[in-house]
Amino acid sequence: MDAFYASVEQLDNPELRGKAIAVGGGSKRGVVSAASYEARKFGVKSAMSGALAQKLCPHLIFVKSNFDRYREVSQQIRKIFFEYTDLVEPLSLDEAYLDVTENKMGNPSATLIAQEIREKIKEKTGLNASAGISINKFVAKIASDYNKPNGQKTVYPKEIASFLEALEIRKFHGVGKVTAEKMYGLGIFTGRDLKEKSLEFLAENFGKSGPYYYNAVRGIHLSEVKPNRIRKSLGAERTFSENISSEVYMLERLEHIAEEIERRLKKSKVAGKTVTLKIKYSDFSLHTRSKTLSYFIASKELILETAKELLYQEKMKDSVRLLGISLSNLNTDKKIKVEDEPKDLYIQLKFKF
Structure with a gap:
């Protein structure tokens, strides 16, 4: 989807259409979740601090995020995908891989299918989508950004070598x-x-990622579209409006975070063995500490107990601007097949306080 969160806000609020808007990032320590294309022209982008975004684009309008609404629209879009194939691998609310080698429409052209899907999305949601079409996920992913916004790019087998070499x-x-x-x-x-x-050169300089880069530039990527992606970790974090240095306050915040994780674990019906504490100091340095237990946990009490132990493991070097907890080594891991691309599958679930 094109600038999904921002586009949904502009769709629901006509007064925002054609204007530079940012979803999130409005508070003192806020971070931009998404930016409209009008804002992107000024260099505003996701994961940027709201302060910098405002500096780059003085007339920028900040909008509070509404994830319930984004999920609602995302479900409408996914229903369209399933009209064509059951091989749908969601990456996020606004992006997915589809394998249409054999499809429900009996259409032999992936290019025409992508065009139809984009037209249906526009008709049913009023939003624009872009698509990339090729022989594997790696090339299709790159192609999907090629003609954004509201476009698509097909990279045929005979074009892959020259397409990747020029990239x-x-x-x-x-x-x-x-x-x-x-x-x-x-x-x-x-x-x-x-x-x-x-x-040999790539393996020496990039370790296990070396073979991936060697194959990727040759258009070799054997990862299948997986309809049921297995979650590898689950976590939550909080950025504070003011830096905190008191361990009492930190423990209070960690309790809220552990409570949120417990809720999400129950909803997903999973548990994990490895607890990781994430600490971002006022100088923006990031530290993580982990502990793996011999048993699976899913309760707030046990998560918090382990997080406390990690907090006291080392002396705090400075005041803290962000705390986060994640639980990995989940009881779904036995189903996981290691993908052949060196990407971080960590899923960070952020929430508002």
Whole structure:
């Protein structure tokens, strides 16, 4: 979906249409969840602090998030997907992979199916969607961003090599800011540069991710579309309006977080063994501490007890601006197949206080 949260807000509030808006980020410590395309022209983007967003775009309008509404629209969109195939792998509320090799419409053209789906989404929700079509998830993912907003891109088998070779390295799925900087230092700026590096070179410099990069630039990606993705972790965090240094206040906040996690665990009917405490200090340095238990837990009391132990494990270095707890090593892990791409499958569930 194109600027999904922001587009839903503009759809529901006509006075916001055509204006630069940001969902979230309105408070002193707020972070932007989504930005309209009118705001993106000024450099505003998701995960940016509200203060910076306002500086870049002085006339920016901040809107409170409404995730119940976003989920409602997301369900409408997914119903459309299932009209075409049961092989739907949701990545988030606004994005999914579809395998239409064999589809319910009997349509041999994935390109035409994508066009139909986008038209139905527009007709039923009033929102624009973009699509990428190719022989595997990796290439389709890259192609989906190619003609945004409200467009689609098909990369045919014979075009894959030239398409990936011409691609700027930051466009490769799985190459984040830190990895890109490292690649720049090694003289890798495009897919063509990456393709010239040997498997041994990439493995030496990027470890287990090396073979993934070696295959990806050659269009090799064997991960199937998985209709039932297994959650690998579940967590919640809170950014404070003012930095806190008192452990009493920290424990109070952790109790609220543990309570929220318990609620989500019960809803998902899962439990986990590994508790991770996340601490972001006032200087923005991020620290995590983990402990793996010998048994599965799902109660607020046990989660909080372990989080307390982790909190006291080391002396606090500074005042704290964010605390978070996550539970991993879930009792669903036995069903997990390791994907062949070096991405972090950590699912962070944020909530408002």
